[in-house]
Amino acid sequence: MSDEPEFEDLSRRERAALDRTRIVATFLDEAVRIPVLDYRVGLDPILGVLPISGDIAGAAFSLYIVAEAARIGVPPKTLLWMVGNIAIDTATGSIPALGTVIDAAWKSNKRNVSLLEDHLADRPDIE
DSSP states (O other), rough: OOOOEOOOOOEOHHHHHHHHHHHHHEEEEEEETTTTTTTTEEEEHHHHTTTTTTHHHHHHHHHHHHHHHTTTTTHHHHHHHHHHHHHHHHHHHHTTTHHHHHHHHHHHHHHHHHHHHHHHHHSOOOO
């Protein structure tokens, strides 16, 4: 999955972590295409339909991406941004009815994988 040129120098561990986080983000944010709207949603906004417990479950699943990022050495500042994205997703997702729509649009997991990709692509070359 991560065969892009900017990721060719990743260690096997980093590549595996990136691939896993991409899979989880897709599952949580874009697993199902809504044909009429031509828009993708995942498990996160679907879970959000369940009051409180659904949003908490979605946040718990989302923290997996943060844990993977921490495990491969993403700086604390970036991890904090990731947790902030999840907090926004959870807080806005808990608004009755409207929260599910916001949850489907915010896509915090895709945002967090993008932060991870930025970190991996911007690292200085280690020789």
